[in-house]
Amino acid sequence: MLPSVLRRPFRIPGSTTSFLTRMLSSSSASSPTPLLVTPSQVRELLSKRSRDQVVVLDASWHMPNLDPPRNAYDEFRNKRIAGATFWDHDIISTKSDPPVPHNLPSPSLFADACSRLALSPSQHLIFYDTYGVFSSPRALYTFKAFGHNKVSIMDGGLPRWIAEKNPVVSTPPKPINVHEQHNDREASWGPIMSELLYRKRPQVESYFIADIEEHFTEYPEPQLDTSVARDNAEIVANADKGDPSASANVDYVLDARPAGRYHGTDPEPRAGLSSGHIPHSLSLPFGTLLSPKSSTDPYYQTYLPAEELEAKFQEALGKEGWESVKNEERSLVTSCGSGMTAAVVWLGLKIVTEGKARGAVYDESWTGYAAREGAKIEKS
The missing domain is CATH 3.40.250.10 (Rhodanese-like domain)
Structure with a gap:
């Protein structure tokens, strides 16, 4: 189960129809979302569309036998694309016998995680990882399995993003002034939402939690293909x-x-x-x-x-x-x-x-x- 950080009804953002939804309704079936995108294409998308339309997610995961061990979420907190959200394969999963660390989540668990990360079915989700191509395809596969088809991976991941001189945020997410300009707040929503989801005792003020909750979505429970x-x-x-x-x-x-x-x-x-x-x-x-x-x-x-x-x-x-x-x-x-x-x-x-x-x-x-x-x- 996900950490019980917040247990209150989700509230749907005021705007329920995004630009991407309108674009989807008018696009032809012959123009599907590309499975692979480059860092330059991601940068262009982020510069032209809001978080209601495009969301970048760090889907990094590391083998359990690395020496020294690596923690993907801690790495995300200290180096990420601005506004990115973290997708935790191990937490957002069902457990089995014999134990397997990251089976597909149940439909209800998937919907709950998406809601708490402020995701919606109309958004174009772009996944990356810290190897280039390793664990990001698993995230894309998971969303495809639940019918969310507007998904891509950033080919080459975060290292390629950095190699091509794109900016990263290298400080842990922290509370921000809720009265700051919209664009500044938007860049922090993803990391803070991840913090609320994956940290059992997030170090954020109560007023900020309430503000973030306003942007939770109500992702509909899907059916597994x-x-x-x-x-x-x-x-x-x-x-x-x-x-x-x-x-x-x-x-x-x-x-x-x-x-x-x-x-x-x-x-x-x-x-x-x-x-x-x-x-x-x-x-x-x-x-x-x-x-x-x-x-x-x-x-x-x-x-x-x-x-x-x-x-x-x-x-x-x-x-x-x-x-x-x-x-x-x-x-x-x-x-x-x-x-x-x-x-x-x-x-x-x-x-x-x-x-x-x-x-x-x-x-x-x-x-x-x-x-x-x-x-x-x-x-x-």
Whole structure:
């Protein structure tokens, strides 16, 4: 559950029809929101549209075995794009048995988090992370799964934003004078709302909390598109059908973990969890879909061009397998350690096929699969 910082009815902002809503109603179906945007495009959007129309969210997440450990929310508080909000994958999630840290949230939890972060279905949401392409696709996938389709990731993330000489805010959010000009207040709403949501005892004055509450939204509870998420029972049943290259009734499963973990030659980062792979799944490490690391400090990576992405998918699936997925004849399910980088491969598929291919994510991924008693684990 989310921290019980505030428990009072949400109040809807005075204006319920944004410029973006009007634009959506007049736009054609042939002009969808781009999945990838560059820092310069983000800067242009932010300069021309208000927070009612475009919201930038830091969706950074770090592996639990880093030494020294990193805390994504603390990093957000100390370096972020002005006005950005933080999306916490671990808090805004449902828990499972075996425990997986960031399964998709329930519809009610998703709506509650969006409301407390002052998000609305009409807004164009742009996600970034501190690696370039790592955890931001998971946030985009989550919103797509709940029907919020005006979503993009900033390709190259915060490091690319910085490398291209764009400004960042490097001080923790703090209370501001509620009587300051609207634009100044608007730049602080995102960070302060994140502070209220994720800090159990936010250091803000009570009058400021009341002011921020005025800008909470009432995000409607959505329905999950179950076609884009697979559970353990579905994965096991699919594996039991046999080799997908021998039967059109079997979905392909691509494993986004590093090859050593897939083959069972390298250990898993989670103690006590066997490495290896799901029977008949294939290996496509998420990093193979990304550019080489930039020479900047910190470095970043971006998605490869679409034609190079397609070559990677064809190499992993074989020509016939790839054509069957590309032509929407069967689904492609992506998996990883805990559902995070599986979304990198899922989004790569959507980029190549312009959103048409039938892609899904095994939400629990390897952590949920291998932790179950009697799980069939292959090593090669």
